[in-house]
Amino acid sequence: MAVRQAREKRTRAGFVGIAGRPNVGKSTLVNALVGAKVAIVSDRPQTTRRAIRGIATDRAQGWQMVLVDLPGVQRPRDLLTQRMQRRVEHELTGADAALLVIDGAQGVGPGDRFIAKALLAARGETPVLCAVNKCDRLRDPETAAALAAAAELEAVDEVFPLSAKTGAGLESLAAQLASLLPDGPWLYPPEERSDLPSEVHLAELIREQVLSRTWDEVPHAVEVIVDEVTRRDDGLIEVNAQLWVETESQKGILVGKGGRMVREVGSAARRELERDLGARVFLDLRVKVREHWRRDDALLDRLGIEPS
Numbered sequence: 335m336a337v338r339q340a341r342e343k344r345t346r347a348g349f350v351g352i353a354g355r356p357n358v359g360k361s362t363l364v365n366a367l368v369g370a371k372v373a374i375v376s377d378r379p380q381t382t383r384r385a386i387r388g389i390a391t392d393r394a395q396g397w398q399m400v401l402v403d404l405p406g407v408q409r410p411r412d413l414l415t416q417r418m419q420r421r422v423e424h425e426l427t428g429a430d431a432a433l434l435v436i437d438g439a440q441g442v443g444p445g446d447r448f449i450a451k452a453l454l455a456a457r458g459e460t461p462v463l464c465a466v467n468k469c470d471r472l473r474d475p476e477t478a479a480a481l482a483a484a485a486e487l488e489a490v491d492e493v494f495p496l497s498a499k500t501g502a503g504l505e506s507l508a509a510q511l512a513s514l515l516p517d518g519p520w521l522y523p524p525e526e527r528s529d530l531p532s533e534v535h536l537a538e539l540i541r542e543q544v545l546s547r548t549w550d551e552v553p554h555a556v557e558v559i560v561d562e563v564t565r566r567d568d569g570l571i572e573v574n575a576q577l578w579v580e581t582e583s584q585k586g587i588l589v590g591k592g593g594r595m596v597r598e599v600g601s602a603a604r605r606e607l608e609r610d611l612g613a614r615v616f617l618d619l620r621v622k623v624r625e626h627w628r629r630d631d632a633l634l635d636r637l638g639i640e641p642s
């Protein structure tokens with residue numbers, strides 16, 4: 335079937351690995367290219383923990399781009415961040431193109447250079463494009479300066495000004511990325527948007543609401559597990575989820591005074607789940623202390639935060 339499709343109409347399909355420091359807008363860009371919210375976004379660094387594949391298919395142009403949204407790279411601090419880093423290196427090795435995203439508003443810094451160097455070592459023949467993101471925050475001369483600095487990075491073949499938030503510059507970046515994909519049949523059904531299991535995606539939508547309401551160490555210490563999704567007789571979809579934290583004091587913060595915080599997270603998350611599922615949702619959230627979950631190899635395996 336796939337072979338026939340390729341014969342009937344020439345199609346291109348392949349993988350684009352997306353690298354960059356935490357918080358530069360990689361997930362926002364993936365969502366913009368896919369045209370759906372496949373990855374959660376927050377202004378807390380290290381929002382993305384797993385390599386999420388967002389699938390963008392343009393039937394008219396005949397291409398399918400699998401965008402591998404990678405965790406933001408930085409110096410590993412613990413087992414969790416070590417795994418995130420190894421994942422990035424692994425994914426980039428198998429990609430047809432790599433996209434380095436930098437935050438144009440911050441300019442090119444040591445962190446970007448660190449990643450560019452890693453790309454240079456891992457890229458082999460893989461072309462590397464660089465998206466200078468958040469250009470909506472810049473005036474033209476500032477954009478020009480950021481583009482020039484990005485073009486200086488050793489690994490980078492071509493630079494693109496972009497705003498993942500407004501969509502400015504998205505089309506020419508997508509066209510260039512598409513031109514780098516090899517000929518071949520679709521890798522995923524063209525209507526598919528992401529490879530995340532539904533439970534994990536729902537858990538991520540809940541975690542996004544926790545991230546936007548917590549500070550300091552708490553966002554890093556929280557993981558969300560969706561235990562069960564059931565359609566009830568009354569038509570509601572019931573979602574049972576656990577919010578893990580590592581200490582009693584983090585639990586106190588997440589529960590909040592008189593349960594206020596967890597209620598707020600719950601009602602905001604419920605709205606997100608309803609939008610995603612297109613149905614009314616009953617969300618049951620439980621906050622639990624799970625000591626040192628970020629240092630537990632077996633647990634990280636079960637959570638799908640894979641080593642390479």
Ligand SMILES: Nc1nc2c(ncn2[C@@H]2O[C@H](COP(=O)(O)OP(=O)(O)OP(=O)(O)O)[C@@H](O)[C@H]2O)c(=O)[nH]1
Nearest residue numbers: 356357358359360361362376380381382406498499
């Ligand atoms: N002004 C502006 N803000 C942006 C743009 N793209 C992303 N952001 C914001 O930047 C923050 C980080 O975005 P994410 O997409 O979560 O960044 P990320 O690179 O995936 O971060 P990690 O997963 O932590 O590595 C969020 O607050 C976004 O809304 C943009 O083009 N313009």
Ligand SMILES: [Mg+2]
Nearest residue numbers: 360361381382
């Ligand atoms: Mg991200």
